[in-house]
Amino acid sequence: MVSVAVISRTQEERTEAAKERIRDTALLLFGENGYDATTLAAISLKAGFSRTLAQYHYPEKSDLALELLDERIRRDNHLELLNCADELSAQGAWDCLMRHLESVSDYYGKLHGACDHSIVVRGEMALHAAALMHADAALSARVHNLTVDLIARIERLFEICRKANFIPVNSDPHALAILHVHSIWGLAQALFANPKGSKPIAAAFEQIHVLLEALRTPEKL
Incomplete structure (x- = not known):
């Protein structure tokens, strides 16, 4: 049971680290290109992930923007x-x-x-x-x-x-x-x-x- 809890926390930490990287990259691209011209796919790729990962965590761009x-x-x-x-x-x-x-x-x-x-x-x-x-x-x-x-x-x-x-x-x-x-x-x-x-x-x-x-x-x- 202890090992399962440790694995769960590690996965949560990895997920939050990925989301933080996505948020940081989003701010960079919003500042460079504007909000309307920036897509979730572009954010995801710029962050070094697959083009769909940002959308997995934030189904709509406004979801990401509201968190920011x-x-x-x-x-x-x-x-x-x-x-x-x-x-x-x-x-x-x-x-x-x-x-x-x-x-x-x-x-x-x-x-x-x-x-x-x-x-x-x-x-x-x-x-x-x-x-x-x-x-x-x-x-x-x-x-x-x-x-x-x-x-x-x-x-x-x-x-x-x-x-x-x-x-x-x-x-x-x-x-x-x-x-x-x-x-x-x-x-x-x-x-x-x-x-x-x-x-x-x-x-x-x-x-x-x-x-x-x-x-x-x-x-x-």
């Missing part, structure tokens, strides 16, 4: 930086916003490098672009849900700041959260579309920080 987007949700959006206790102070909420902005700025700032991180980000941005263009209904729905969740988390932080008069009490936390999220993703898409624009986009991310700081009421500076 789930990984992005956990990593790219740094949701752990936006989780906070109900009793968090306004300064604490503001610090969460600043840390989140710093993290995503650093994340997208490496978009056009040659390292593994850059390859991952380019592939994820290709998935995001496909969702925005409604190329795949499942992708569009997942990105929509991600956006709604991220906006709600950031809105909560702005609301904590507003209630404490850390930012003007007549501020609209929901509108601020929408502006904040789409400013970040708009800049990321611009950087994805313009490989030569790293420095201007970095400066634009810094400007988001400047604009946020300008929101603070004078007595809170």
